[in-house]
Amino acid sequence: MTVVGLDLGGTKIAAGAFDGTRLLSQVVLPTPKEGGEKVVGALAEAARQAEEKAGVRAEALGLGTPGPLDFREGVIRFTPNIPGLLDFPIRRLLEEATGRPVYLENDANAAALAEHHLGAARGEASSLYLTVSTGIGGGAVLGGRVLRGERGQGGEFGHTTLLPGGPLCGCGLEGCLEALAAGRALERDAAYAYQRPVDTRELFRLFQEGEPKAERLLLQAARYVGMGLASLVKAFDPGVVVVGGGLALNAPQGYWEALLEAYHGYLKGWEVPPLRKALLGAEAGLLGAALTAFLEVKHGGG
Structure with missing residues (x-):
């Protein structure tokens, strides 16, 4: 067809x-x-x-x-x-x-569906996908179909609340995962920390050079992503978790180490699904x- x-x-x-x-x-x-x-x-x-x-x-x-x-x-x-x-x-x-x-x-x-059928979750009965880029989104797939929810609002993982009273998100609420860990959030916090505009590419470079502020900013964001994923696993219990998006896939190794540490730490005592990087870009x-x-x-x- x-x-x-x-x-x-x-x-x-x-x-x-x-x-x-x-x-x-x-x-x-x-x-x-x-x-x-x-x-x-x-x-x-x-x-x-x-x-x-x-x-x-x-x-x-x-x-x-x-x-x-x-x-x-x-x-x-x-x-x-x-x-x-x-x-x-x-x-x-x-x-x-x-x-x-x-x-x-x-x-x-749509990206979650593609990764499930053709990418990092291929062959799995169920999967959870999170994209970390300028914003944060995602989707859950079960039986080969996306779980949209009764009102079509399913998969808005970037707008789960992780820090009540935290930074204001574009959705109008406070402390969402997106407001804490997306590219826009990192650039907002970096601009405040360095008192000048700093994009994520420069932040990655500063991190790799061992600059303390960059380390704190990136590792904090990674921990929030790992914490958010752990909470989603408890809600959905997927066969596999896939993480994609330009920020996550281009981040330094230390970012991934902090993400995985938080992911496993907040799932202590639970069976932990494997976490894989997205393949389809x-x-x-x-x-x-x-x-x-x-x-x-x-x-x-x-």
Whole structure:
């Protein structure tokens, strides 16, 4: 079965035509700064170009998008980095623009699905995925399907509360894992500590040089991630835990050592699932979007 996967990001749209899970072609277009219906037009054009490049016509489209999403209605409730998508009926508009059924998935859930079927959790009955990048997200997969929850809010692991009264998160609440350990949080704390802007790449370099402030900042963030993962394991009891995202995968070894120490420490006395690094990198979202369409068609859209 041929499908097109679409990965909608704040700066770019990636589209890929797939025969099952085999990538036939790939196209990248900029995300329109105007947002709204311009985004729909760009998504439809990216899908068209991917199909044309592969010489196929897809049966369905899978779209991985930021959000929270209303899966029943096919609506993006809001996105923090793309304008004009508040309560936006993306599924209906994209179906009208392409003439094909469109299946939505949260972008982090899509990456979780890809790592489960094709990446670090391949062959496992269940898996838990956490992406640590500019923000923090994730997803849980059981029986090959993403656990979305009753209201489509499942997998928002970055917004679990770890420190009541802690830093304010972009979601409007305090002390979320994302507000404590994501890239934005590290850069916020580093700017305060060094009294100048410091991005994560420089922070990694300072850490490797043994700079004390960088060590404290990175190791503290790693411990929060390990603590958060331990709590999620107690809730979901997955077969394996997968950690991805640009920050985590590019972090120095000391970051991973602190993460694992906290992970095992907060699971003392419990059976501890193996923790693995994600394998699919930046392609996970695109693969997961295509898998979403493939699995939804296979299971009759249910």
